[in-house]
Amino acid sequence: MNTPLTPQQSARNAQLIIAARLVSDFGAFLNMVALATYVYLLSNSAIAVGVFLASRVAGGVFASLIGTAFYRRFGGRIPLIGFDLLRAGLLGLLLLLPVTEQALMLPVIAFGLGLGNSMFAIGLNSQLPHMIQGEQLLKTNAWLTSASSGAMVAGSLVSGLLVAGFGFEVVFALNVVTYLLAALFIVPLRFYRPAPSLDAKASSGEWAALRQGLRSTPVIAAMLALSMADTLGSAAHNVGFPIISKLLTPESASTTLGLMLAVWACGKFIGARIASRLPGTENVNLERRFFFGVLLMSSGFILMFNQHNLYGLLLFALPAGLGDGFSEVGLMSRLQREPDSLRLPIFSFLTLLQMTGFGVGMLIAAPFYNVWAPGIVVLLFHGIPLSTLVVLKVLASRAQRRQALSADQR
Template sequence: MTDAHQDGAMINRSARNSWLIISAHFISDFGAFLNMVALSTYVYLLSQSVTQVSIFLACRVTGGILASLFGVPYFRRFTGRLPLVILDILRAALLALLLIFPSSVQLYLLPFIALGIGIGNSMFAIGLNSQLPSWVDDSRRVATNAWLTSASATGAVTGSMVSGILLATNGYDLVFVTNIVTYLLAGLCILPLRFLIIPAGAEIKNQRKEWRDLFKGLRAAPLMAGMLLITMADTLGSAAHNVGFPVISELLTSASPGKTMGLLLAVWAGGKFAGARSSNYFLLKRGIPAERLFFYGVALMSLGFILTFQQNTVSLALFFIFFAGIGDGLADVSLISRIQSEVESLRLPVFSLMTLLQMTGFGVGMLIVAPFYIWLAPSLVIIIFHGIPLLTLIFVWLYSRRGHASR
């Protein structure tokens, strides 16, 4: 009777933790996109310089790269909910500086604020994803990841939309106040989390040993290493379609490109939501291995974006970008669920490595892609840059088949 009572309490705690984490993730991503739109336009308003906007965005990406390097020692030393709450308070405090200091000083503060928010956003994601198996039981983990990806897509769209509405009606101060509140709310959602089983204390290693053990672990799991390689290649495709959205929107409807871009992003987010929800069915009910579903998802996503940029009408572009979103959702949930199935000692470094690859690849990709839109048609640019993850996927698949045959 006592065991049954304990099992019931564990299940209830897991379910409560799951929804608290999903809520915190949604609010955090909502806040991240709220300030990405608001701060980018605010920098331009203060400076009237595209160069300053580029510096601001570069600092934000640099923050993500630094987080991937500092995340492992930070979460090795400090585990549980408190480090995540501290990151939320830090992000709120950085934005509060814009309400305290006059605009003449703010332009010099904004690159440091961007760096700090970039660090906070990425470290929050690393800490939440790597510790999720300690808060949510195995039977609920895939479903939680599916909801997290769905919440992320929803938070991205709603955060961007709300930011635009608030800027148009009330100005920047209200956006900054709203953003501060979102980060504090995310921290309040994290605060009630309780471990199901208190994890054993992790060995504190130096960075060199940490990375050496990581690569040793990846050699023992070549398919997961291949998934990370494809993820890095996919950042080039992501940079290409993010830079290309305004271009294709202008080509499709020169009279209202902003409206078309909003539609494209909204339908993509709807597809990502659908893909994330369906991944729960494919992984658990159909028993498809996470690695295979990840390959399917990446292929569908890249082909979806390639076909989107070949269209001359909005309706067909929306049709194909919906499937790109489905592939994105499938790939995200499969990758995160696969990493979380690893032992705790490997899980945190892999999430940090994934963040490093994504941030570095996306930052480099944004620099590389832009000139291609001057030299070539958008339809061709997307074929080139989304062709890279497709070719990488084929290489990893053939390599895994060869290894399987040899064994």
């Protein structure tokens, strides 16, 4: 539709998008846990698990490279539905193919899932301002973050229970249903399609336009740089979750891991709700929420991994989740305020940074756990975003002093 959305259409779109994100992310975390275990049982090889995970990351990286060009040409709800159907079809192969043929197909399935997950995220985040009225964006982003955190814990916990009780086939079948259901929630969405701007047709190319846009808005460049640094820290604590759980409670590591994720997700849910209700919705307010969120999250994880009992671990999982909720809501809401010509390349580039940082971070962080205690490893890797914050603050202060000096000289 070419006319602006009414408040009723915007509110209905928000409800449908939140529902789609909830079931889609539930499916993503459901298969993330189940497939990694399935690959290991099928191959009895840690190398095969590594290849599978690398293929999934490679699919996300590929999506970030083609996402801008793809959504410039194919916008609206049809691509989002298509990527849900792609993920459902790939998992359906595991229900149809004989077990003897699945080993060769698993890296292909992993690549397709990584591609589908990232393309869905790029398309949804970059097009959200065309589906939701501006004054509802912050609230919608907060609910999307809350839905994602709840889906993560539910998918992770339910996956293990279903595998233990019913086998992998039931998990894969349920996973297919979740993606089909997500596609059904996307079908009724209504998009507002504004007239294309001249900037969107710039002959210099998308990436050149992105570089030019980041130079003109250095705060966005700073937020992307911090997101990359934060991804390295996130990779380290994700590798360390099962390690610290087994170290503190060797007799019930899986229970501890589930509790830890549940408390973290509760913190993220609360952080997202608080971030959406704080006074001030200007760009500078969103930027401050993002920077504060990263500070709180990294500090929380450092304190969390340096505890020596379960209660201390769970206590600091809450502020780590709070910071995650703050930072995600602030980042998404701020980036979505950029013009159409810049917003899509930014989200594609953000996905590239996150997928690359997470993949590289996991490869780099894992060997450190063989040498150092988990607390030291997390301190090292979450020290990267904290150090980046300090550097950005120093650079911002110098820029302000130069501007003040120039103004005095004039």
